[in-house]
Amino acid sequence: MKIATFVRSRATATKPTVWLITGAAGLAVAVCIVVFCIERSRPVVLVETAEHRDLPVMVELAAQTEAAATVDVRANVEGRLTEMSFHEGNMVKKGQVLFRIDPRRSAATLQLAKAAVEKAEGDLEMAREQQHLVNAQSALRQAEANLLRANQDADRMKPLAARRAVPVRDLDTAIAAQSSALASVEDARATVQTTAVSDRVGLRQAQASLVAAIAARQNAEMDFEETTIRAPIDGLIGRAEVSVGNYVGRGEASRLATISPIDPINVGFSIPEPLYLRTYAKVDRNAMAHLEFILADNSTYPFRGRYTNIGRAMDAKTGTILIEAQFPNPTGILVPGMSGRIRMPIQTRKDAVLVSERAVFDLNGVKTVDIVTPEHKVALRSIEAEGSYQGKVMVTKGLSSGDTVIVDGTAKLRPGQRVTTRTAQANP
Numbered sequence: 001m002k003i004a005t006f007v008r009s010r011a012t013a014t015k016p017t018v019w020l021i022t023g024a025a026g027l028a029v030a031v032c033i034v035v036f037c038i039e040r041s042r043p044v045v046l047v048e049t050a051e052h053r054d055l056p057v058m059v060e061l062a063a064q065t066e067a068a069a070t071v072d073v074r075a076n077v078e079g080r081l082t083e084m085s086f087h088e089g090n091m092v093k094k095g096q097v098l099f100r101i102d103p104r105r106s107a108a109t110l111q112l113a114k115a116a117v118e119k120a121e122g123d124l125e126m127a128r129e130q131q132h133l134v135n136a137q138s139a140l141r142q143a144e145a146n147l148l149r150a151n152q153d154a155d156r157m158k159p160l161a162a163r164r165a166v167p168v169r170d171l172d173t174a175i176a177a178q179s180s181a182l183a184s185v186e187d188a189r190a191t192v193q194t195t196a197v198s199d200r201v202g203l204r205q206a207q208a209s210l211v212a213a214i215a216a217r218q219n220a221e222m223d224f225e226e227t228t229i230r231a232p233i234d235g236l237i238g239r240a241e242v243s244v245g246n247y248v249g250r251g252e253a254s255r256l257a258t259i260s261p262i263d264p265i266n267v268g269f270s271i272p273e274p275l276y277l278r279t280y281a282k283v284d285r286n287a288m289a290h291l292e293f294i295l296a297d298n299s300t301y302p303f304r305g306r307y308t309n310i311g312r313a314m315d316a317k318t319g320t321i322l323i324e325a326q327f328p329n330p331t332g333i334l335v336p337g338m339s340g341r342i343r344m345p346i347q348t349r350k351d352a353v354l355v356s357e358r359a360v361f362d363l364n365g366v367k368t369v370d371i372v373t374p375e376h377k378v379a380l381r382s383i384e385a386e387g388s389y390q391g392k393v394m395v396t397k398g399l400s401s402g403d404t405v406i407v408d409g410t411a412k413l414r415p416g417q418r419v420t421t422r423t424a425q426a427n428p
Helices: 002-041 104-129 132-162 168-225 273-282
Strands: 044-049 051-066 071-075 079-084 097-101 228-230 235-237 254-260 265-272 292-295 306-310 320-327 339-356 361-363 366-372 378-382 384-389 392-397 404-408 420-423
Touching (some): 044 366, 097 254, 104 168, 132 168, 273 320
Parallel strands (some): 044 420
Antiparallel strands (some): 044 404, 051 339, 097 228, 235 254, 292 339, 306 320, 366 378, 366 404
């Protein structure tokens, strides 16, 4: 009986305490629900933190691809085109057969040239074996012997004639024979000199004729070889400018096609004079060996190019100077005449503030971003920007490192509005 009374008294005493606890719990739940609803009602925005680093200031300039060289394929010999051995618009290799010309005319000319060489070789051999000078020298020796005998006869006659041992007419005859022998010697000497010169000239003429015949044969061989027209370089060949069956090479070397090497390929672009003067001394030469090429579809060409040369003078009409760069083109995706943009560094900016390009929008002609304050409220910031780097804008004024910038979800926001943030990296 006492135990039952004690239990009823304890239950009556604890009832207000239970009600108090239950009410507090309900209030807490209600507050949580209200806070959750408020949080759910706030817009969710994607944000990122403005960062700073040393970055190259980039500039983009209109550019166009150009062939490093253009080679015309021409017909250097005359004849009818009999074969075309390539597909237009395809790559060709150096030495690949492109065209053939009827070789019969060139073959006949080559045979005549070979025959002329053989004849010239025979003439030279004959000139070397000539005995003209030997005969003249022999005649000279004979004349000198006759002169010696005539002198001896005249010397014997003179004392005999003085003693009147022989008739005077015998002395006169001996003196006349002496004079005749002397004239014969002089004539023989002149003949030797003339014959020596003649033989030398004849030998040289025979040698020159052989040289000329060999040169004519070489020309004929080259003409015969050029009836088969091969690619002079590796490259992309264009459309054939003649068809099989046409007669080519008459009057001048006919152009048959054009080949342009495309690996590597040149990209030309122009720098305005003010930019050139402002940045030329500041350009990082190492960075100029890693230029980017932005294609017409705004994609980035996968290979980097390098600066090769700069124009000789500024163009007075456009106020620009031409610069050329060279890009690898192993796949052949780049062809001459394509347009795009060269992205190149012009200087290095220290402690540049970077935000995503998605965060920047134009408001009444002013570049603007939305930031989130420490109170989770939206605020507008006007900024000044210069250049971009890997999809980010370099902000020179209006933002500080560490600011929370909204990159997505700004369409329906208003300044002062509270938002719920989520980092952009967490966005699927």
